[in-house]
Amino acid sequence: xxxxxxxxxxxxxxxxxxxxxxxxxxxxxxxxxxxxxxxxxxxxxxxxxxxxxxxxxxxxxxxxxxxxxxxxxxxxxxxxxxxxxxxxxxxxxxxxxxxxxxxxxxxxxxxxxxxxxxxxxxxxxxxxxxxxxxxxxxxxxxxxxxxxxxxxxxxxxxxxxxxxxxxxxxxxxxxxxxxxxxxxxxxxxxxxxxxxxxxxxxxxxxxxxxxxxxxxxxxxxxxxxxxxxxxxxxxxxxxxxxxxxxxxxxxxxxxxxxxxxxxxxxxxxxxxxxxxxxxxxxxxxxxxxxxxxxxxxxxxxxxxxxxxxxxxxxxxxxx
Amino acid sequence: xxxxxxxxxxxxxxxxxxxxxxxxxxxxxxxxxxxxxxxxxxxxxxxxxxxxxxxxxxxxxxxxxxxxxxxxxxxxxxxxxxxxxxxxxxxxxxxxxxxxxxxxxxxxxxxxxxxxxxxxxxxxxxxxxxxxxxxxxxxxxxxxxxxxxxxxxxxxxxxxxxxxxxxxxxxxxxxxxxxxxxxxxxxxxxxxxxxxxxxxxxxxxxxxxxxxxxxxxxxxxxxxxxxxxxxxxxxxxxxxxxxxxxxxxxxxxxxxxxxxxxxxxxxxxxxxxxxxxxxxxxxxxxxxxxxxxxxxxxxxxxxxxxxxxxxxxxxxxxxxxxxxxxxxxxxxxxxxxxxxxxxxxxxxxxxxxxxxxxxxxxxxxxxxxxxxxxxxx
Numbered sequence: 001x002x003x004x005x006x007x008x009x010x011x012x013x014x015x016x017x018x019x020x021x022x023x024x025x026x027x028x029x030x031x032x033x034x035x036x037x038x039x040x041x042x043x044x045x046x047x048x049x050x051x052x053x054x055x056x057x058x059x060x061x062x063x064x065x066x067x068x069x070x071x072x073x074x075x076x077x078x079x080x081x082x083x084x085x086x087x088x089x090x091x092x093x094x095x096x097x098x099x100x101x102x103x104x105x106x107x108x109x110x111x112x113x114x115x116x117x118x119x120x121x122x123x124x125x126x127x128x129x130x131x132x133x134x135x136x137x138x139x140x141x142x143x144x145x146x147x148x149x150x151x152x153x154x155x156x157x158x159x160x161x162x163x164x165x166x167x168x169x170x171x172x173x174x175x176x177x178x179x180x181x182x183x184x185x186x187x188x189x190x191x192x193x194x195x196x197x198x199x200x201x202x203x204x205x206x207x208x209x210x211x212x213x214x215x216x217x218x219x220x221x222x223x224x225x226x227x228x229x230x231x232x233x234x235x236x237x238x239x240x241x242x243x244x245x246x247x248x249x250x251x252x253x254x255x256x257x258x259x260x261x262x263x264x265x266x267x268x269x270x271x272x273x274x275x276x277x278x279x280x281x282x283x284x285x286x287x288x289x290x291x292x293x294x295x296x297x298x299x300x301x302x303x304x305x306x307x308x309x310x311x312x313x314x315x316x317x318x319x
Numbered sequence: 320x321x322x323x324x325x326x327x328x329x330x331x332x333x334x335x336x337x338x339x340x341x342x343x344x345x346x347x348x349x350x351x352x353x354x355x356x357x358x359x360x361x362x363x364x365x366x367x368x369x370x371x372x373x374x375x376x377x378x379x380x381x382x383x384x385x386x387x388x389x390x391x392x393x394x395x396x397x398x399x400x401x402x403x404x405x406x407x408x409x410x411x412x413x414x415x416x417x418x419x420x421x422x423x424x425x426x427x428x429x430x431x432x433x434x435x436x437x438x439x440x441x442x443x444x445x446x447x448x449x450x451x452x453x454x455x456x457x458x459x460x461x462x463x464x465x466x467x468x469x470x471x472x473x474x475x476x477x478x479x480x481x482x483x484x485x486x487x488x489x490x491x492x493x494x495x496x497x498x499x500x501x502x503x504x505x506x507x508x509x510x511x512x513x514x515x516x517x518x519x520x521x522x523x524x525x526x527x528x529x530x531x532x533x534x535x536x537x538x539x540x541x542x543x544x545x546x547x548x549x550x551x552x553x554x555x556x557x558x559x560x561x562x563x564x565x566x567x568x569x570x571x572x573x574x575x576x577x578x579x580x581x582x583x584x585x586x587x588x589x590x591x592x593x594x595x596x597x598x599x600x601x602x603x604x605x606x607x608x609x610x611x612x613x614x615x616x617x618x619x620x621x622x623x624x625x626x627x628x629x630x631x632x633x634x635x636x637x638x639x640x641x642x643x644x645x646x647x648x649x650x651x652x653x654x655x656x657x658x659x660x661x662x663x664x665x666x667x668x669x670x671x672x673x674x675x676x677x678x679x680x681x682x683x684x685x686x687x688x689x690x691x692x693x694x695x696x
Binding site: 052055056057058059076077080081083085086087089090091092093094095096100103104105107108109110113136 | 321323324326327328330331334335338339529530531533535537538539540541693694696
């Protein structure tokens with residue numbers, strides 16, 4: 001990406017309401033061509049709604065959505081042949097074979113007939129479906145289905161690819177393989193917007209938009225997000241009695257957030273309390289044995305917990 | 320409209336029907352079942368009405384009268400009874416629908432007075448059958464009476480009794496007065512309404528329910544391409560079903576077919592357009608398969624069965640209902656079918672009903688193509 005590249009996707013103050021509920025609340029961002037942008041956020045945060053606006057499935061109540069420079073509000077049909085979309089719910093035809101699905105989407109997107117066979121062959125190959133091309137999609141395992149869905153979405157060589165939680169319910173190995181495909185696609189110059197709620201997947205993105213209750217609460221590279229000034233210092237605490245330590249720490253006024261990470265606690269404290277000494281003293285005072293208390297580099301999960309809160313219904317902690 | 324896209328949708332839709340046992344059963348088995356079930360089951364003729372006889376006289380004349388009843392194909396003479404109580408019991412038990420009581424002065428009255436009366440008691444719980452049964456009994460008695468008169472007005476007395484005047488009616492187009500000939504052509508309309516609307520009503524709702532519609536909307540396919548592509552397979556299925564039904568009607572049920580196949584094809588095409596258009600419009604408005612199929616049945620099969628003249632003659636309906644039947648597209652097709660089958664009418668004879676059907680088809684097609692919007696909202 002560079003300053004010279006035109007943005008492939010632009011959101012300007014997008015608003016979408018469903019009755020009284022504001023699903024998308026003045027969202028603005030732009031994605032540079034060739035970039036892999038991740039949408040990270042809890043369920044119900046509005047990730048899918050934003051994507052569906054860009055795919056022309058929903059009309060925004062206010063604001064503008066531009067794809068490849070085309071305003072969706074003005075000419076939604078012009079956008080459709082330039083995008084590929086994988087919806088959250090698996091949505092290929094389960095009663096058709098893998099090859100029949102590919103053929104269907106090739107015809108729908110008017111892939112030149114001289115290229116159909118070659119592109120289908122490649123899609124089947126990249127999805128690893130060589131031996132299952134004639135199998136009904138309903139009989140395929142989830143990982144295969146998802147790779148096939150991606151193959152159908154990029155068969156017409158779209159400029160922009162929208163992937164709505166493409167790896168939910170897929171085993172880690174298949175997820176890894178799927179992300180390799182996403183990067184291979186991006187390497188060919190395709191702009192990718194992908195939503196996820198897996199932290200590790202967010203790390204694979206060039207940039208991440210943290211989305212919570214319909215708003216973009218943070219936007220940047222994974223590194224920028226970890227260093228967000230709104231996040232306090234994170235101290236890693238390892239104790240014998242994790243639950244006890246957690247209760248004690250949650251009671252301290254200078255502790256912003258306590259979260260369990262494996263067998264340790266990540267304690268976010270206000271800046272003035274960044275040294276481990278004070279914390280160690282408090283725990284010792286209450287008779288808790290802690291083997292390790294040290295300042296740590298915040299992880300993406302720390303920033304997620306800090307910036308998003310733990311769920312859409314929960315109030316975000318205000319320091 | 321892009322032909323490749325339309326064909327891609329048509330091919331996909333056909334494969335889905337082909338691989339879905341439920342749809343396949345509706346498409347192929349339902350017409351056969353309906354044809355046989357209704358072809359045999361629905362008959363407005365009443366034959367073999369169970370008849371009880373209480374012959375108080377037991378004479379040669381009364382026996383001759385009963386012989387007439389036995390010979391009639393309308394009656395099935397059950398066990399004779401010998402008391403009114405037994406007769407009443409037989410009617411109560413449903414053993415007979417009509418009872419004939421021959422009085423003990425039957426022969427005497429006939430020879431002395433020249434006339435006698437016979438009592439007919441009908442079970443009127445089913446008033447329609449009762450009316451018909453009494454009518455048939457009347458006919459049998461008349462036949463017997465003229466028989467008696469002719470015999471008694473032999474050479475000796477021929478100047479005294481005039482020959483009874485008989486009206487000889489001739490029925491046109493359905494000479495055998497077989498209600499089957501009348502019903503089966505209409506049955507073709509009903510089966511097509513049922514199958515066509517039922518299948519198409521599922522076509523969009525299935526995509527909504529399975530989540531494939533969302534993906535389809537995100538593609539450049541247009542609403543018209545989607546509609547035409549989706550309806551093509553159902554047109555083919557409808558025409559195959561119509562052919563099967565007509566062949567069964569002619570070769571199995573022996574219904575005369577006096578018209579031209581081309582007339583049948585043109586009018587069937589129009590009727591299918593209406594039915595499939597309605598099914599599609601419903602499918603575009605109701606996103607659940609169950610809901611869509613229910614509404615489709617209400618709007619297609621029900622009016623075609625009740626108000627098209629298929630079972631109930633339109634000219635015997637109350638005025639208001641008669642007016643409503645003009646809105647029932649099935650009315651035009653049923654009358655066209657009967658005309659093609661029984662009268663041998665050609666396209667030229669049927670300008671009016673064909674025109675109405677065509678107008679209907681155009682309106683429905685316009686509604687159907689507008690009903691589907693490319694949006695998930």
